[in-house]
Amino acid sequence: MIFPLGGIIIxxxxxxxxxxxxxxxxxxxxxxxxxxxxxxxxVGLFVLVFMQRAAVA
Known part of the structure; x- marks a missing residue:
C-alpha cells in the first residue's frame, strides 16, 4: 500500500x-x-494494483 507514496517521494x-x-x-x-x-x-499505483490482483500482498 505504500508503493504510490514511495514513488511520489522518490x-x-x-x-x-x-x-x-x-x-x-x-x-x-x-x-x-x-x-x-x-x-x-x-508506476507505484500500477505495481500496487498488480500485486493486489495477483494476491501477492
Whole structure:
C-alpha cells in the first residue's frame, strides 16, 4: 500500500536533483519534481494494483 507514496517521494527527489544539476531555479526544481512525482506515483499505483490482483500482498 505504500508503493504510490514511495514513488511520489522518490520521484520528487529525483526531479529536484536533476533540475539542480542542470542549473535550474527553484521553480524549475518544483516543476521537474512534480513531473517525476506524478510519473513514479502512477508506476507505484500500477505495481500496487498488480500485486493486489495477483494476491501477492
Amino acid at each position: 520521484g520528487a527527489l529525483i526531479g529536484a536533483i536533476r533540475a539542480k544539476k542542470r542549473g535550474g531555479t527553484v521553480m524549475d526544481m518544483l516543476q521537474w519534481g512534480t513531473a517525476f512525482a506524478v510519473m513514479l506515483g502512477i
